[in-house]
Amino acid sequence: MSTHQTARSRRTIRAVLVAVSAGSLLAACSGAGGSSSEAGGESINVLMVGNPQMEDIAKLTKDTFTKDTGIKVNFTILPENELRDKVTQDIATQAGQYDVATIGAYEVPIWNKNGWLQELSSYAEKDAAFDKDDLLKPMVQSLSGEDDKLYALPFYGESSFLMYNKEVMEEKGITVPEKPTWQQVADIAAKADGARPGMKGICLRGLAGWGELGASLSTVVNTFGGTWFTEDWKAQVDSPEFKKATDFYVDLVRKHGQSGAAQSGFTECLNAMSQGKVAMWYDATSAAGPLEDPSSSKIAGKVGYAYAPVDKTDSSGWLWTWAWAMPKTTKKADAASKFMLWASGKEYEKLVGEKLGWPRVPAGKRASTYEIPQYKEASAAFGDITVKSIEQANPTNPGVQPRPTVGVQFVAVPEFQDLGTKVTQDISAAIAGKTSVDKALEKGQKLAEEVAKNYR
Amino acid sequence: MTTLTPAPRTVRTDPPHRPGKRETPNKWRRRIPLLPALIFTVVVTQLPFVATLVISTFQWNILKPGERHFTGLSNYGFVFTDERLRTAVLNTIALTASVVILSVLLGLGLALLLDRRFPGRGLARTLLITPFLVMPVAAALLWKHAIYNPDYGLLNGTLNAVYRLFGAENGPTIDWLSNSAMPAVIVSLVWQWTPFMMLILLAGLQAQPGDVLEAARVDGASAWQTFCHITLPHLRQYIELGVLLGTIYVVQTFDAVFTITQGGPGSQTTNLPYEIYLTMFRKYEYGEAAAAGVVVVIGAIVIATFALRTIASLFREEVSR
Numbered sequence: 065m066s067t068h069q070t071a072r073s074r075r076t077i078r079a080v081l082v083a084v085s086a087g088s089l090l091a092a093c094s095g096a097g098g099s100s101s102e103a104g105g106e107s108i109n110v111l112m113v114g115n116p117q118m119e120d121i122a123k124l125t126k127d128t129f130t131k132d133t134g135i136k137v138n139f140t141i142l143p144e145n146e147l148r149d150k151v152t153q154d155i156a157t158q159a160g161q162y163d164v165a166t167i168g169a170y171e172v173p174i175w176n177k178n179g180w181l182q183e184l185s186s187y188a189e190k191d192a193a194f195d196k197d198d199l200l201k202p203m204v205q206s207l208s209g210e211d212d213k214l215y216a217l218p219f220y221g222e223s224s225f226l227m228y229n230k231e232v233m234e235e236k237g238i239t240v241p242e243k244p245t246w247q248q249v250a251d252i253a254a255k256a257d258g259a260r261p262g263m264k265g266i267c268l269r270g271l272a273g274w275g276e277l278g279a280s281l282s283t284v285v286n287t288f289g290g291t292w293f294t295e296d297w298k299a300q301v302d303s304p305e306f307k308k309a310t311d312f313y314v315d316l317v318r319k320h321g322q323s324g325a326a327q328s329g330f331t332e333c334l335n336a337m338s339q340g341k342v343a344m345w346y347d348a349t350s351a352a353g354p355l356e357d358p359s360s361s362k363i364a365g366k367v368g369y370a371y372a373p374v375d376k377t378d379s380s381g382w383l384w385t386w387a388w389a390m391p392k393t394t395k396k397a398d399a400a401s402k403f404m405l406w407a408s409g410k411e412y413e414k415l416v417g418e419k420l421g422w423p424r425v426p427a428g429k430r431a432s433t434y435e436i437p438q439y440k441e442a443s444a445a446f447g448d449i450t451v452k453s454i455e456q457a458n459p460t461n462p463g464v465q466p467r468p469t470v471g472v473q474f475v476a477v478p479e480f481q482d483l484g485t486k487v488t489q490d491i492s493a494a495i496a497g498k499t500s501v502d503k504a505l506e507k508g509q510k511l512a513e514e515v516a517k518n519y520r
Numbered sequence: 521m522t523t524l525t526p527a528p529r530t531v532r533t534d535p536p537h538r539p540g541k542r543e544t545p546n547k548w549r550r551r552i553p554l555l556p557a558l559i560f561t562v563v564v565t566q567l568p569f570v571a572t573l574v575i576s577t578f579q580w581n582i583l584k585p586g587e588r589h590f591t592g593l594s595n596y597g598f599v600f601t602d603e604r605l606r607t608a609v610l611n612t613i614a615l616t617a618s619v620v621i622l623s624v625l626l627g628l629g630l631a632l633l634l635d636r637r638f639p640g641r642g643l644a645r646t647l648l649i650t651p652f653l654v655m656p657v658a659a660a661l662l663w664k665h666a667i668y669n670p671d672y673g674l675l676n677g678t679l680n681a682v683y684r685l686f687g688a689e690n691g692p693t694i695d696w697l698s699n700s701a702m703p704a705v706i707v708s709l710v711w712q713w714t715p716f717m718m719l720i721l722l723a724g725l726q727a728q729p730g731d732v733l734e735a736a737r738v739d740g741a742s743a744w745q746t747f748c749h750i751t752l753p754h755l756r757q758y759i760e761l762g763v764l765l766g767t768i769y770v771v772q773t774f775d776a777v778f779t780i781t782q783g784g785p786g787s788q789t790t791n792l793p794y795e796i797y798l799t800m801f802r803k804y805e806y807g808e809a810a811a812a813g814v815v816v817v818i819g820a821i822v823i824a825t826f827a828l829r830t831i832a833s834l835f836r837e838e839v840s841r
Contacts (some may be wrong), residue, residue: 149801154805156582178585227549261690262671272784321669326698326785341671354562478583482803486604493786 084387092219106399107136108163111151113386114141116354117167117220117426119410120416121407129406135399144275144330148288148481155180160393163400167389169206169459170275170474171217176209182390185213194303194405198430200451203256203385206459206470217386217408221428222350223381224283224452225446226370228252229363232259232343240344246284246312246373253320254392256343259416265320268313271329274474280346281491282473283372285309286463287380291306292475292512294485295466297519299512301487302505309375310501314494315371326496338362346373349428349453352446356423369446371453378466383430383457383472393446413439479515486511523580569713569817576810583804595811605812607787608795612771614702615791619709619773620766624759626710634718635725645722650713658778663708668696668780701789707778713769717762724758725751764827771820791818 083177095357112118122139130136140162142150151165155175167175175181188196196214200221207216226249228240236259246464269280285291292306300306317325322336330347334354337345338361345351358364372381388404390397406412413425413433422442427433427450434440434451443450462472469476474484558609579591599605634645651659667674670693683691696704728751736746774793777783783790783798790798800809 272782323693324695485802489784490786492784496785498785498788
């Protein structure tokens with residue numbers, strides 16, 4: 065190869081390099097694609113989280129809602145973390161790709177303040193069949209703006225509680241109290257560990273993420289007397305209470321928790337529990353539906369339920385709802401509102417019950433749900449405790465001290481997604497045995513102080 | 521873009537059979553068909569980069585509309601002082617270096633084997649190439665669930681089967697992704713990139729002049745000597761090409777990190793692309809993310825140019841020897 069050739073090939077390769085780097089930059093910049101266009105009839109785009117209840121509505125819509133109203137619904141289903149990426153992008157940049165999106169109790173106050181959401185009370189009040197007053201009060205509270213108007217309609221609501229395998233407990237001669245303390249739960253986990261070959265005592269979320277590990281852990285922190293921030297925005301991540309709670313949590317999951325704990329969130333625990341790999345599981349009340357479904361769960365009908373374990377507080381369940389919100393950018397507000405009212409309405413619950421089975425009803429949002437005889441029967445084991453847990457959850461004062469924002473398992477400021485994700489990353493590493501709780505919280509405190517600065 | 525740069529030169533070196541006056545319009549007439557492509561390339565590659573540069577000078581959190589303002593170079597200050605980004609740089613280097621080195625070594629071994637004739641060679645080659653054709657996300661999911669999962673994964677399943685062979689009731693339940701997250705990601709990437717290296721090296725091996733090898737044999741060189749003194753120097757440029765291309769792509773790895781470990785435990789497997797993703801989609805700090813992106817691109821270009829120079833000088837030494 066001559067020098068001239070080398071020089072030329074060098075130039076060519078350099079050109080390739082520049083092209084490759086520019087291309088990758090481009091790939092990073094290109095956002096969501098265009099929305100689909102429809103031929104005849106109205107159609108709306110709905111973005112939702114990939115939970116079982118949403119999979120159900122995606123299946124049921126075509127033959128019922130679309131048939132009745134002629135409105136075609138295009139669903140996009142994504143896992144929780146990715147859903148947030150996409151929906152925040154779409155709404156914050158006013159891209160207007162979606163007419164309806166599922167968002168949670170965390171997003172509503174923040175987004176509403178930014179003026180991104182369409183007010184929905186007027187739609188809900190116009191529709192007599194929707195019966196707005198039937199919605200549970202904590203749900204309405206967490207989805208309302210400061211003007212007391214609804215900015216999202218709940219699809220289902222949940223608190224958290226303890227689920228356990230009754231058979232295993234009976235075999236081992238363990239009685240699970242109706243209102244256990246965390247210490248009792250730890251003792252039971254130790255006893256139940258290894259009850260069957262490979263079975264672990266308890267499943268607790270260990271996957272990093274403010275909505276994964278962050279949610280479970282925050283409720284434990286609350287009941288141990290800790291908080292992320294005091295009322296006047298002092299960061300409390302390295303406080304003795306926060307540390308005690310985190311130590312307890314990490315210790316419990318390391319000793320008696322599921323295998324692969326640092327990588328398991330809601331879905332992984334649901335699998336582990338329904339496949340009989342763990343004896344107990346502390347998580348969302350909405351998990352009871354899939355656990356009681358014989359088609360997907362090996363332990364359907366054998367599950368016992370207890371209130372969220374406590375330490376210093378009387379109750380410690382979280383409060384969450386997946387709710388339908390309408391971005392202000394939508395041009396199909398009427399069609400979108402029809403869909404939302406239908407999906408959150410009583411008739412839809414009945415439809416799910418009749419077509420797919422009563423345990424699968426998207427519950428936890430209406431008082432009337434718990435009066436439907438068939439649902440009462442199907443949810444005999446968990447219905448009562450679910451609705452009581454939701455009613456007991458106090459989003460304005462979930463711990464032992466006043467809080468700067470509303471929310472049980474989150475702090476309702478935009479920075480919390482990042483703070484919660486980073487702190488739980490380190491705690492997840494502590495669960496994996498790669499760092500210590502002390503180090504994780506020390507780092508977390510610094511991050512939390514940065515956030516607090518913006519509000520003091 | 522590749523073809524654009526040499527194009528004018530080709531025109532210039534043409535035999536000067538046209539009168540000088542007509543050359544300029546003629547040159548442009550030749551370029552006209554190329555212009556749309558050129559403009560398109562500039563628009564789709566350079567404009568976004570300029571936009572990124574502009575965004576990187578803004579304090580811009582999309583969750584706080586109305587608070588966007590020009591902040592000069594403070595985002596760059598953040599990029600260079602942030603501890604997480606430093607960790608991410610180190611992780612990126614470790615990940616890229618080990619994946620590229622391991623896959624070149626494995627690829628070389630496989631290429632040497634495939635260079636020989638044996639029945640079923642075509643089939644073996646096709647099968648060996650397959651991992652490279654699997655979509656990165658699909659491959660990552662496969663590794664995460666089918667192989668590393670502590671409950672139903674292949675690794676622990678095999679271990680348990682072996683233990684049972686020796687009479688134990690159950691083998692250990694090893695949590696691969698928590699115990700050794702980085703090696704787990706590296707192995708999955710090596711699996712994916714080895715075929716690529718193998719293909720390049722195989723092409724190099726098959727371009728080896730047979731008469732030289734024969735001459736070596738006649739002169740009584742052993743197989744090892746032939747490999748060290750003839751094959752390896754011949755392969756050098758192919759290896760370098762593989763390393764270069766592999767590095768460029770592995771530096772950008774996102775799918776494997778995102779899917780298999782989510783950057784965890786802690787930030788042990790968080791590489792630069794994933795950290796930038798977190799800045800963009802968890803923190804929603806567009807300015808910071810853009811600044812980090814710009815730094816990465818500049819770094820990549822600098823390193824690549826540097827590497828290329830070294831390689832080119834090696835070439836010259838090789839030729840002059």
